[in-house]
Structures are given as structure tokens and as C-alpha cells.
Amino acid sequence: MLGAIIKRLGQMLFVMFGISVLVFLIFFATPGADPAARIAGRNASPETLAAVRKDFGFDRPLYIQYGRLMERLFITQDLTSFVNRGWKVVPAVFGVAPVTLSLVLGAAVLWVVGGVAIGLIAAATRGSVLDRSLMVLGLIGVSMPVYWLGEVMNLITQSRMHDSWLFAWVPQLGYKPLTSDPSGWFLTLVIPWVTLATLYMGLYGRVLRANLVEAGQEDYIRTARAKGLSETRILVRHALRTSLITIVTLFGLDFGALVGGAALLTEVVFGLQGIGKLTYDSLRNFDLPVIMATVMYASFFVVIANAAVDLLYVVLDPRIRTA
């Protein structure tokens, strides 16, 4: 047992190491990716370039640069940005984390409740108009580019319609911290929540319905019916319970990815300074320290989420537990 845990931890570390190396190589070793040129500007003279190189240590061998970067990121935690000198990276990352967390948590509540409801109703009324409509709506939700949906939402709620009673409550784009302005926090996040949740709600609804329908063909459902149980009970207690495994594991992975910054398009469109936005800005600016920090942050969550999901699988499915 302990051996398995250690092995798993080792694998997780290996993966994060691999990702950090990959990112480093992409930004430092790809032909044409000259960090000095990025910092010095397009028309820098060769002397400026050389000075920049020396200053930042770009003239050192790659593995030393990598080592120094990682050391300053994880051990001394005094890594500073290339673009905004003096700006400490690690606190910056943790500083914007609450924004992303607020966005993702709210959206997650919406999409889980919505998706499960859609899946249950569709499966229960299988074949009916309601079922088909829900599935089509879900499919449309999945087919929309999330940033475009965000733009459309903005169009509706921020422009002319803003003045109409329907959307007058929508504040300007931006984030208000929960602790200082709870109602502001809530109002600024409502539209982003709905936007982000739409995609996932459609997906989860469809996946759950498919799982429920498949479970419904199983023999044990037939037994349950022969026992005289009500259809609702069969649906919720027997079919849903076995289908839950898939949904929960899917959720774990999606949630992990989003907390790590996968909602970057949503953040960009709604002007929310979260991890995603930070990641994106740093990528555009070739600000490698920040890039490395945000990528490590993101992959950490992905790796943790994967492990958590594997654990959950064991908890939810007794067949694996005692095998």
C-alpha cells in the first residue's frame, strides 16, 4: 500500500518535472525564441542584447538556467518577473488565485446541478420531446466557443440593453473581492458563471443521460423493477448511483484543470484577473518566470486531480475496492 502511494507520488513528480522541462525548452530552446531579444525590444543594438544576456544569465548553459529558475521558484521563492522587474512571481500567482477560484467554484455548482438535472430528466422521459430538446440544447452548449458566448453575453448585458431593467444590475466588467464587497463580488460573477457553466452543463447532461440509459439496459435494473420498486427510486438509487462514477471522475478532471487556469478565455473576455489571465499575459510577453510559475501551478492541479479521481474511483466502485 505504502509502496503504491510512493510510486504514485514519484510518477506525479516525474510528470511535473517533464512538463517544466518541456515548457522551458519551448520558450528557451526553440529556434527563434530568443528571450534576450524579447526583453531588449525589436530594434536593440547588439551591445544592448549582449548586456541583457549577461544581466539575465542567458549566456549560461541551458541546464544551469533551468536549475536557477526552478530553485528560485520553489526553494527561495524570490523569483521575479522578466518584464516587470522586482515583481515577485510566487505571491503574484497566489494573489490572483482567489479570482479564478471564485469563478470556477460558482460555475461548478451551476453546471453540476444543471447537468445532473438535465441528465436525469432526459433519461426519465426518454424518447419524449423534452428529452430531445434537452439533448439538442446541451449539444448547442457544447458547440459554442466559450469566448464567443462571453462576448455575446457582454453584448447583451453591457451595451444598450444595460439600461433596460432586465440587465441593469450587471456591473462593469471586473472582479470585486468577496471579503470587501460581497454583493459586488456576486454580481460581477453571475454572467461569467453562466457562460462558463453552459458548456459543461450541456456536456454533463449528455454524458449522464447516455450513462443512465445504458445502465437502464442492465439486468440489475430489471431485477429492481421486478422487486416492485418505483421508477424514481430505480432511476436515482440504482441507475444514477452506478452512473455517478463516470460523472464524478469527469468532474474531478475538469475542475482540476479549471482551477489551474483553463478558464483563461473566460477570464480574458470578462476582464477577470485570474490565473488564466495571468498565464495568458505572461505567455504573450514571454515572461518566462511567470510562465513557469503558472504552468507549474496548473500542472500541479491537473496531477492532483488525476490522483484524486483515481482515489474516488476506488471509493465509489466497490468492485475495485475489494478486488
Added chain:
Amino acid sequence: MLQVRGLKVSFRTEHGIVRAVDDVSLDVGEREIVGIVGESGSGKTISILSIMGLINDPNAVIEGSIIYKGRELLGLPQRELRHVRGEEIAMIFQDPMTALTPVYTIGWQIGEQLQTHTDMSRRAARQRAVELLDAVGIPDPSIAVDRYPHQLSGGMRQRAVIAMALSCNPSLLIADEPTTALDVTVQAQILELVQRLRRDFGSSIILITHNMGVVAEVADRVMVMYAGRIVERATKREIFTTPWHPYTWGLLDSIPPLDGPRPHRLRSIAGMPPSLLALPKGCAFGPRCRYRFDKCGERPPLAAGSGHAAACFLAAEARESAWSGRKPVAGAA
């Protein structure tokens, strides 16, 4: 106790109408074990599913009458049928491997049935579950009750399923090929359990099987089904000593003999069962029957009542001489 009259079940499909059950009538009395014999597709399962109202296919058309303890079941709303299911009539299916929900313990699942039909507390239900598991012969029932289905062997699982079915003391137990998926030694144990059920619990049992050996073991009376119709109705003794229908003869012949010279080839009935979309006019078995004559172009009726009867036009003497004259035909295939 159970009276089925003129049961017809058809399905509308893209290819036409499938007559899965074509005018079936049968009776089950108290403490009786009735066997229904037939090959796959003969309509046995669909017949019993209709008794419990378990056919929810919108393309199904069900006609006839199913009277249980004086009450017509066909056409009852689901709400009422749910009281019958599990409480009055219980059913167990063929494959114990997949019959139980994998994520709940067997104690929980038995308890669920008890709590649905009675107002037992959870603790009382669990206690009862342990008693039931013991009654069906599962060792260490107080441990088994907390096990998950996949932790039990096939035979144990089938016993657990039987325990669950009996939990609310149904008067009628329907078992659809309960031993087919199990190996032979376990089969014997389950059959013994079935007989005990009649003795100790006082239940009536409908037992579906394609295995004449099972019939010989436990059945009081037998119905032989073919192509959705009942072709012979008899007591166990009658069916083995003086069967009347040529199909039954074929079934009996195909049992490998334990004594006598070893046959060159196992005997089977020539031909294939008819498509339920296009049943032959007249006797369904006609095309495969060696003794067919002109009258067989009409559908032979099954005599009403409860005595020995066969849906066959063969007159008594012709029948007897045919039965006694049946010699193994070399290379019959």
C-alpha cells in the same frame, strides 16, 4: 391461483409484427411447481414477463387475461402492479452475475425490498435479510449480508437472489432458467432449494427451462412451448412416459442416453424454428414434423381444461404407434 387465458403478445417492428406469444393459457395452483419448457424464442420469457407487467416496450401489444387470486392483472396501472411485484409474485432471472446492483451490499438490496413493501425498520430488515440468507443455505450469513455481489460465487449469488425474491413471502415465484448459467453441481443445489421452497415456504413456482432433466427433477406439471404457442400440457409422469406431441418427442430424443449403445450422432430435430414474423399457417411445428398430414394446414387447438392435452391433430392410435415405433433414425440431423 394464477389463471392465464388467451395471452397474446406481439411487437410492432420495422419488419412487421412479431408474434412472440400466441394464445397461451395456463394454470398454476397452490404449492404447485409448473415447468415451462421450450427453446430460445419460444415465448417462455415474454409470457412470464407479461404476468408481472414488465414489458414496457411501446411497440408491444398485449391481449388476454391474467387472473391472480381472482384479480385481473392485465391493464392494472403501474402503481398497483408495483404492489404485486415483489410482494405477491416474485421473479428471478437467468444470470446471477448481473442480477444484482454492483454498488450496494446484498443485505442492503434485500433490505430495500423489505422496506418498500413493509414498514420494517432498517435494523429489522437487516436481521430478516440474515435469516433469509441462512434459509437459502448461504454459509456465514451475518458476514455475507455485508458483502457486495461480486464477492460471491455464482451459486451463492443465485441463492441470494432467491432469498431476495422470497423476502416478502410471495405466493408465486417465477424462475426464468435459474440454473442455466451455473455449473452442474450448483444446479443440483439450487433445484433442491426450489423444492424446499415449496415445502417450507408454501410457494407455487413457475420454472422455465430448456432442460428436460430439470423438469424431471422438480416439476409437477409441464407446459411445452413452441413458436409462442403451448403445444403440450401434461403432468411430469405423462410427459416422460406418454408424451403426445411430436415436438416433445424430439425434445426427449435429443437427450443423450445414459445407457444402451452409444449413438453415432446426437439426435436433433430437423429444420429451424419459424420466424415469428411469418408463422406458418396451421401448426407451427408442421414444417418440421415427420407425421404431418393434410389436416395440419389448420391450426391445431389445445384442449381446454387441465388434463393431458397436445395441440396436434394426430388421432390417438396414430399417435401411439408413432411413439412406440420411434426408432433411432441413423444420421437424423
Added chain:
Amino acid sequence: MTDQAASPGDLAAAEQSLPLAAGRGPWVTALRKIRSDKAAMAALLLFVVIVGLCMLAPLYATYVAKSDPFRSNLSGKIMVDGKRVPVMQTSTEGLGLGFTPIGPTWDIQAYFLGADGQGRDVAARLLYGGRNSLLIAGVSTAMCLVLAAIVGLVAGFFGGAVDWVLSRLLDVLWAFPVYLLAISLSIVLITHGIDIGPISINADSLSLPIFIIGVIYVPYVARPIRGQVLALKESEFVLAAIGLGVPSHRILFRDILPNVMTTLIVFVPLMMAINMLTESALSFLSIGVQPPDASWGTIIQDGQELLYTRPMVALAPGIAIVITVLALNIFGDGVRDALDPRSKLRIRST
């Protein structure tokens, strides 16, 4: 959940006694199934129509709309209701620059959907952009599936060290958040293109997004393929073939590949939908398709600054994406249903 609870065994037997379709292989059966799936067929038709329209972009631009969608047209004039009207009209709203592009004229011969911030014909750009979006989606999907098939087959079939190495690589790529990988690669490669040995891609070329999108989803497809190959290796018919002494490459091609093919075919419409959305996101962020080329994503980006004054510029390409991806998804569902070997009994259908 009003499914029938009839024993599958009995019904399957009833179905078997139905008139046998003489000698139909699985592909023919699948084709029949999908042809009878009306929704899937409608979706396919819609997709074909969209592709057709986009392919006709040059014809439209030259003969119908008579506009050059790639040239700035700030001082141009067009015919609207018989009057000559400037493309960029004086206005106090929106950009605050004193003028704003003309809105949709709904006249198919003249700036049907209006003009964008550079005075260009949005409708014509929409069609041209569609060509690029569809092209990128299609080619990157092909590339992704071919690569994933090779990786999955090699890893699954040959096992051992080869599998170990490939699986570790897949693990790392899998854990690397897709969007990060896509954006990183795009940002880095967009400036200078690729010039590694035999692979040389110009920075402005469309091949760059194709290459990037084709590569990043490989782990998502390779893993299931590898899993399937592993399972197939244990299946009875393969074990039998091995026992009979059939050489490895024949088993690979005769027994394993056809089964893997079905999985790949199911992936085609789904990957196309995903790739199209990915490309549009990258283009929206200005790191996908580069000017002067356009794609639906870039047009949405163009429309951002005009969002509150001339929303059509941003809306039209988005709607186009939604419709196309929707059609691909519906068709993809149909393909999956048709090829699913566990498809349920047909007796249920009328």
C-alpha cells in the same frame, strides 16, 4: 425510464429468426444504420452545404459581391437601394474616431453583413474565413488521427520498452493542459516558424496552426487506441491467430487494424469539431491564423472593438462556428451509434 424489461435472450432469438440479410458485412450494416438516421443525415447535408458555400468564396467575392475582402476599403462606396453610400459612415458612436462601418445591408450583392473596422466586406470574409477554418480543422484532424493511430498501435502491440517510453511521453503530454500547450507552441512558433531538419514551415503559413493543433490532441486519441489494442491482443481471435503461427504484421493488419479503424472513424467528426473550436480560440487570441489570412476566429477578434456598435461582425462568424460544430457533433453521434457493436435490439423501432 420506460425501457422494456424483456429478456434480451428471447428477443435476440426472435430477431435472429427474422429474414437474414444475406452476407452483409459490418460496414454495410453500419452504412444502412446511419443512412436511416435522419438527424445525422440532415447534419451531414448541412455540413456539406457549409463546405460548399465556403469553397465558393472566390466566386462570391468576384462575381456577386464584387468586393475584395482582403483589402482595406476605408474610402470605398457601395450601392445600397440605388444610392451610393460610403462604407465608413460618419458617426459619433462606438469607436469615437468619427466614423463607423456600415451595418448589414441584407443585400446579397453589396456588403450583405456590413463592413468591418477596415471597411472590408464581412460576408465575403466570412466565406473565405470558413475555407481556412474548415481546412485547418480537416487536415489537423487527419494528422492527429494518423499520428495517434501509429503511436497507439506501436505502443499497444509491441509493448515492452517501446510501450513504456511512449506511455511516459503520453503521460507528460496528457497532463500538460491542452490550452497551455497550444498557446505556448503558437506564441513561440508564430514569430519564426519551424525549421527543424526536414520540417520547415513558414511563420505565416496555415500549416503552422494545422501542425500545432494536429499534435496537441494526439495523447487524447492515442491512449484509447492503445487501450483498445491491448484489449484486442488478449481477445480470443488474436490469441488463436498467434497460436496458429500467423506472423505479427499480418495480425496487426488483418485483425487489429480493422477494429481500430472503427474507433478512428468515430473520432473523425468529433475531433473536427474540437479542432475547429481550438483553432477559433487561437485565432481569436491572434496566435492562430495570421493576417492577411482570415478565419472565423480572427473575424470574431476583428469584431471585438465593434461589439457594441456593429455586433454583426462578431456574431456572424460565431454563429457559423456554432452551426458547423453542431452539425459535426450530430453527425458524429450518428456515426458512433451506427458503428457501436453493442447496439441494442432493433425490435424497439417502428
